[in-house]
Amino acid sequence: MVSWEETSKTQPRVVKQLKNSIKKQRLAHAYIFEGAHGTGKMAVAKVLAKAFLCKNAIDGEPCENCSNCKRITSGNHPDVHIITPDGQSIKIDQIRSLQKEFAYSGMESSKKVYIVEHADKMTVQAANSLLKFLEEPGSDTIALLLTEQVHHLLETIRSRAQTLSFSPLAPEGILQKLIDQEIPKPIAALASSLTSDYAEALEICREEWFAQARAKVIQLTEELRQRPDYCLVVLQDQYLSFFKEKEQLRLALNLLLIWYRDLLSIHLSKTENVVFFDQLQALEHQALQTSQRKTGEALQSILTAQSRLRSNVSPLMVMEQLVLRLREG
Helix, strand or coil: CCCHHHHHCCCHHHHHHHHHHHHCCCCCCEEEEECCCCCCHHHHHHHHHHHHHCCCCECCECCCCCHHHHHHHHCCCCCEEEECCECCEECHHHHHHHHHHHHCCCCCCCCEEEEECCHHHECHHHHHHHHHHHHCCCCCEEEEEEECCHHHCCHHHHCCCEEEECCCCCHHHHHHHHHHCCCCHHHHHHHHHHCCCHHHHHHHHCCHHHHHHHHHHHHHHHHHHHCHHHHHHHHHHHHCCCCCCHHHHHHHHHHHHHHHHHHHHHHCCCHHHCCCHHHHHHHHHHHHHCCHHHHHHHHHHHHHHHHHHHCCCCHHHHHHHHHHHHHHC
16 A cells, blocks of 8 residues: 555655645646656655545545545556557547546545556647646646656646656665565566666566576686686686676676675775675685775776677677786686
């Protein structure tokens, strides 16, 4: 069950602003929730709908027990309308249908909420139709426009709504949410370091390939440390045969980058920052074998490899040269 308390863990600033507006009875008639995928825009929208429609709300806190709260939680409240793209876009007929619904009085009360998900995907006709709707707001109506690309909305729509920006989730917040989904902590820690998008992190974690990729990167670091003369053989036989696509290779370089950042954290006595925490002993052993300067050079080499890969240099050449440089460290 989504609540203000739950959403404030990831978007405290947005939640505080909305709750203060409710307490002071100064809710805007239209809001734009803008931010990356997975930052909790829909969750906040649903809690706001509850707070607005709840029969027993106190200082903006929905009771969660009245019929309105329960129906919003279950997704079947007749006065909360959610518009999502029909195929690739939100079409004018969808907005017209919404306007028709709002021409009638509310089923449960005089209040109504409509939520437009991926509002930036409205066709020009749909956006202009919605604009007319926003120009004549009802006192008991709230519009919530959710978007990942606010600049794609018409300027006239943006000027008629209050924009609230949703911050990217901190790695710690994503990590905890992944653990709550019973994702193993070593996998969750790595995924939360790769993206600030919770939904993307969860998708990464649920791919069996990702756990295998993590193991391959750890194996390569072991070869670099223990059998440096065989690294190119391992690269050819096991590494490149696994990371076949360029996107997969980009991910491999990101994982290597995190490994060497962890190594730098060991040098700086900041073990609390280590992402590969279950490999702490191996990292500490490697730190004894190399200097902080060499670790910095290794990080720069990985960044250079990422840049060369984006420039369409042969992946084989990029990885061979990188491994040779890392072997020197």
